[in-house]
Amino acid sequence: MILYRALLWLYPRSFREEYGGDMYAIFVRRWRLAPHAVNRGVLLVEAVVDALHNAPGAHLDILTQDLATAWRTIRRARALSVTVVIVTAVAIGATTAAFAVADHVLIRPLPYDEPARLVSIWQAGPGGGRLEASPANYRDWRDNARSFGRLAAFQSVSRNLVGIGEPVRIEGASVTGDLFRTLGGTPLIGRTMTSDDDRESSVPTVVISERLWRDRFASDPAAVGRAVTLDETTHVIIGVMPARFEFPSRLVDFWIPQVFRPQEYIYGNPFLHTVARLRRGVTREQADAEVRAIAGAVARTNAQADPRVSAMVVTLRDQVTPQARLLLWILVAAAASLLMIACTNLANLLLTRGFARQKELAVRAALGARRHRLLRQLFTENALLAIGGGAAGIGLAVIGIPTLVRLVPTTLPVAEAPAVDLRVLAVAITATFMSAIGFGLMPAWQISRQSDARALHDGARSGIGRRTARVRAALVVAQVSMSVLLLVGSGLLLRAMLKVQSTHPGFQTSGVLTLRTTLPVKKYESVSLRHQFFRRVLDGVQALPGVTSASYTTGLPIVDRAGIWVIRVPGAEGLPAERRLASLRFITPRFFETLQIPLRGGRDVADSDTQASQPVAVVSDSFARHYWPDQNALGRQFTVRGVNWTIVGIVGDVRVRGLEQPSEAQAYLPEQQMPDRGLSRYVPRDLVIKTNRPLEALIPAIRGIVASADQQQPISDIQPLADVIAADTAPRVAQVRVLGAFAAIAFFLAGIGLHGLLAYNVSQGAREIGVRMALGAERRTILRMVLQRGMQLALIGVLAGGIFAVVAGRWLQALLAGVSPTDFASFGGAVGLAFAMTVVGSLLPALKATRVDPLQVMRAD
Amino acid sequence: MAAHELSVDDLLPLQPATFHILMALADDDRHGYAVIQEIAARTDGAIRLSAATLYRSLQRMLEQGLIEETEDRPAPDQDDERRRYYRITKFGEAVARAEMRRLQELLRLARASGFAPRSAS
Numbered sequence: 004m005i006l007y008r009a010l011l012w013l014y015p016r017s018f019r020e021e022y023g024g025d026m027y028a029i030f031v032r033r034w035r036l037a038p039h040a041v042n043r044g045v046l047l048v049e050a051v052v053d054a055l056h057n058a059p060g061a062h063l064d065i066l067t068q069d070l071a072t073a074w075r076t077i078r079r080a081r082a083l084s085v086t087v088v089i090v091t092a093v094a095i096g097a098t099t100a101a102f103a104v105a106d107h108v109l110i111r112p113l114p115y116d117e118p119a120r121l122v123s124i125w126q127a128g129p130g131g132g133r134l135e136a137s138p139a140n141y142r143d144w145r146d147n148a149r150s151f152g153r154l155a156a157f158q159s160v161s162r163n164l165v166g167i168g169e170p171v172r173i174e175g176a177s178v179t180g181d182l183f184r185t186l187g188g189t190p191l192i193g194r195t196m197t198s199d200d201d202r203e204s205s206v207p208t209v210v211i212s213e214r215l216w217r218d219r220f221a222s223d224p225a226a227v228g229r230a231v232t233l234d235e236t237t238h239v240i241i242g243v244m245p246a247r248f249e250f251p252s253r254l255v256d257f258w259i260p261q262v263f264r265p266q267e268y269i270y271g272n273p274f275l276h277t278v279a280r281l282r283r284g285v286t287r288e289q290a291d292a293e294v295r296a297i298a299g300a301v302a303r304t305n306a307q308a309d310p311r312v313s314a315m316v317v318t319l320r321d322q323v324t325p326q327a328r329l330l331l332w333i334l335v336a337a338a339a340s341l342l343m344i345a346c347t348n349l350a351n352l353l354l355t356r357g358f359a360r361q362k363e364l365a366v367r368a369a370l371g372a373r374r375h376r377l378l379r380q381l382f383t384e385n386a387l388l389a390i391g392g393g394a395a396g397i398g399l400a401v402i403g404i405p406t407l408v409r410l411v412p413t414t415l416p417v418a419e420a421p422a423v424d425l426r427v428l429a430v431a432i433t434a435t436f437m438s439a440i441g442f443g444l445m446p447a448w449q450i451s452r453q454s455d456a457r458a459l460h461d462g463a464r465s466g467i468g469r470r471t472a473r474v475r476a477a478l479v480v481a482q483v484s485m486s487v488l489l490l491v492g493s494g495l496l497l498r499a500m501l502k503v504q505s506t507h508p509g510f511q512t513s514g515v516l517t518l519r520t521t522l523p524v525k526k527y528e529s530v531s532l533r534h535q536f537f538r539r540v541l542d543g544v545q546a547l548p549g550v551t552s553a554s555y556t557t558g559l560p561i562v563d564r565a566g567i568w569v570i571r572v573p574g575a576e577g578l579p580a581e582r583r584l585a586s587l588r589f590i591t592p593r594f595f596e597t598l599q600i601p602l603r604g605g606r607d608v609a610d611s612d613t614q615a616s617q618p619v620a621v622v623s624d625s626f627a628r629h630y631w632p633d634q635n636a637l638g639r640q641f642t643v644r645g646v647n648w649t650i651v652g653i654v655g656d657v658r659v660r661g662l663e664q665p666s667e668a669q670a671y672l673p674e675q676q677m678p679d680r681g682l683s684r685y686v687p688r689d690l691v692i693k694t695n696r697p698l699e700a701l702i703p704a705i706r707g708i709v710a711s712a713d714q715q716q717p718i719s720d721i722q723p724l725a726d727v728i729a730a731d732t733a734p735r736v737a738q739v740r741v742l743g744a745f746a747a748i749a750f751f752l753a754g755i756g757l758h759g760l761l762a763y764n765v766s767q768g769a770r771e772i773g774v775r776m777a778l779g780a781e782r783r784t785i786l787r788m789v790l791q792r793g794m795q796l797a798l799i800g801v802l803a804g805g806i807f808a809v810v811a812g813r814w815l816q817a818l819l820a821g822v823s824p825t826d827f828a829s830f831g832g833a834v835g836l837a838f839a840m841t842v843v844g845s846l847l848p849a850l851k852a853t854r855v856d857p858l859q860v861m862r863a864d
Numbered sequence: 865m866a867a868h869e870l871s872v873d874d875l876l877p878l879q880p881a882t883f884h885i886l887m888a889l890a891d892d893d894r895h896g897y898a899v900i901q902e903i904a905a906r907t908d909g910a911i912r913l914s915a916a917t918l919y920r921s922l923q924r925m926l927e928q929g930l931i932e933e934t935e936d937r938p939a940p941d942q943d944d945e946r947r948r949y950y951r952i953t954k955f956g957e958a959v960a961r962a963e964m965r966r967l968q969e970l971l972r973l974a975r976a977s978g979f980a981p982r983s984a985s
Contacts, residue, residue, distance in 0.1 A: 014916075022896075022919035025948065029897045029915045049914065057916035064920065068927075 091392020096399025116187025193242030381447030393435030483800025494829030549696030793845030
């Protein structure tokens with residue numbers, strides 16, 4: 004008997020309450036009539052089967068019925084339904100897209116075997132900063148550390164690929180043989196490298212990317228075994244890596260062996276990155292302690308090693324900069340706030356609609372519908388809207404994700420755009436479900452509570468209980484505060500962006516075209532050969548109509564942030580090494596003229612500065628001030644790699660490290676005074692051209708000029724110099740746009756929410772207003788009354804939002820580029836906007852209130 | 865789902881359980897258990913509706929307007945206060961007749977195809 008009662012719980016409540024008693028009575032009667040225990044057993048089994056068969060059916064009956072009713076209701080209130088779906092879609096789309104990107108960059112395991120065990124080892128500078136490893140560091144760690152199962156070193160390189168189609172400059176990595184096994188990458192075809200490949204005596208091999216294989220070899224399996232020429236060196240292709248293998252960055256098209264000759268194992272030449280696989284059971288902390296100990300031991304025994312430099316181990320995933328990480332979390336937080344605002348807004352909207360339907364519901368209640376049935380019906384309606392919004396939201400997310408891709412750091416070895424997969428869909432569905440609960444259940448519950456028989460008698464007037472009114476007001480306050488928070492946040496980021504964008508880079512970008520011709524090291528080992536090439540290109544380019552000047556440099560500012568040397572200056576030897584750094588560039592004449600870097604004194608480098616003449620240098624203002632404050636730096640000397648350079652010119656400072664970071668002082672040396680062999684990294688490769696014609700028009704002519712100087716020389720990275728600056732601030736522009744869009748939507752929704760609440764209050768309070776007016780209240784008093792209510796709510800919201808924003812501002816600080824987290828303009832702007840919104844949102848309902856006709860509302864009673 | 869929204873044709877063909885219930889209510893108002901017993905008696909025990917099937921059918925039939933609950937009760941000594949009695953409506957009768965015609969037509973076609981002896985008509 005108890006079992007049967009329990010089985011009844013499987014049925015929908017309404018069905019159970021309606022028929023449970025009768026069903027139970029029938030069961031009891033049959034039970035009593037059953038002659039034997041066996042018959043009773045059969046009866047029980049039948050009852051279980053019956054329940055399992057019919058209970059889901061009974062639920063389905065109700066659902067079908069509710070869905071049909073819901074669909075009719077939704078179609079009847081079409082404008083409202085469309086609004087709900089759109090608002091939900093926007094919020095869910097934003098949340099899903101933000102999550103997809105954050106998940107892609109921060110959470111999802113990297114696409115390698117057991118990625119949690121992958122780490123990289125760095126030198127730890129005196130200030131705790133990460134420095135690349137020198138070959139000797141790599142050797143120390145590889146030979147002495149027991150924490151790592153495998154350890155590999157690599158550096159990013161680029162090579163001219165010649166002989167297969169057009170000559171082209173391709174990006175790749177020079178890697179020690181263990182790299183592939185450390186990461187656990189298996190090739191598409193062929194094999195990967197082993198430790199046999201990085202020996203000096205080995206035949207040079209190369210592993211290529213799927214992309215290169217496709218583009219240059221038409222995905223021909225016979226490509227394996229072919230020889231290709233990369234910068235004059237012949238490499239044999241041994242394998243092709245699948246497209247998902249994007250290490251160390253997604254730009255990589257080939258991997259060649261990194262060979263160390265014995266004499267190259269030195270300290271103080273840091274250019275290597277490392278990746279290592281922790282042994283099973285070894286933690287990052289243990290590995291970190293071990294490499295520190297090794298660094299300490301080496302410093303004690305080896306005079307070459309810098310005792311202030313230690314070592315550190317970071318997980319591969321943590322290579323994402325704290326800024327990028329923070330930015331993505333902010334994005335997710337902003338999207339979640341938006342979702343919350345949307346839900347509260349919709350809850351309010353549906354609550355309003357629900358009260359308007361109160362009479363209908365009361366009638367149904369009077370006809371016998373129980374409260375839980377009404378609740379279920381209302382929830383089905385709202386859930387249906389949420390599902391519609393969720394589906395549309397997923398569509399929006401798919402469209403929106405590509406615009407967020409700029410927020411994916413290029414340094415991370417993952418694909419550029421995250422895919423919308425099951426995991427992302429699960430988040431979208433969860434968000435939908437939460438919205439359904441958030442804006443579906445609450446109003447349904449509130450309304451069904453009211454919809455007892457009382458509502459029928461009292462009519463619409465009883466509509467809003469005091470408690471419900473408080474809930475609704477709280478919802479509006481929450482929306483206002485959230486939107487103030489988002490407004491302040493995007494205001495702060497906007498100010499930071501403007502501040503960064505207004506930073507002068509130290510050079511002019513307008514009318515400057517840049518491109519790169521990276522000369523193969525072996526072919527162009529001697530200065531004279533290189534000079535010949537530069538001369539032919541520069542003479543040709545400068546003869547083009549519209550070109551005012553052109554020059555070659557080692558690397559463009561902002562694009563090339565490396566090339567930092569420790570220099571010696573007589574009298575300044577006592578300064579620590581990190582205060583004697585300079586950014587070194589070899590240039591051809593007219594570089595300063597082309598980039599309009601002001602010449603403060605002395606002269607430019609000249610064609611007459613050759614191997615035969617005295618080594619000369621042009622230095623930046625900050626260089627001169629640093630070593631010779633209050634003195635003339637012209638004629639002074641400094642030493643780099645044993646060469647004494649005499650300063651012949653002083654120019655303005657340039658932001659080599661980008662607009663947001665301080666740069667080392669700059670020193671420019673004449674290209675002809677580079678030593679033959681050695682310093683190959685500094686061979687000028689970036690051509691800058693100042694012109695007064697449209698930039699694109701020049702490109703075909705330049706291609707011809709370069710080809711006539713060297714038929715096999717590829718050109719790469721053609722872009723206006725302005726794009727370099729734009730790229731530097733692109734992540735900021737993207738983040739301001741995204742957060743700004745979120746804030747704008749939130750603000751708009753909050754405005755609608757406030758307006759909706761006040762409008763509803765006015766319609767519900769029409770009788771009270773009518774009485775007041777009948778008693779002689781002036782229209783102005785009524786107007787003030789409604790506006791005051793709006794202002795009250797806005798004030799509480801703004802205060803709360805302001806407090807949140809102060810807290811959030813601290814959190815944002817790392818992204819603010821020096822803008823104060825309590826920046827007055829951002830806060831003032833947000834508060835001003837919030838109040839403006841309040842006035843606009845309140846005005847219509849307030850005016851409507853003044854038009855209430857006392858006679859009419861009294862008569863309606 | 866009010867009955868006036870439905871026409872007779874909307875409900876055809878009837879589910880067997882529904883048709884049986886309509887037949888059981890054709891001559892008398894009955895409560896749930898009596899409906900089960902009546903159907904079992906009419907079919908010589910071949911069809912014994914389970915309680916859940918019965919009440920799900922009754923619920924749907926009420927909504928469709930095929931039957932209604934009735935206030936008329938039999939003599940108090942035969943009645944249990946808690947029981948609810950069901951009565952076939954005019955609409956229910958019309959639907960049952962339409963179903964019968966549908967089945968007759970089906971039978972006629974089946975005979976024409978030689979599935980059943982013609983003499984039975």
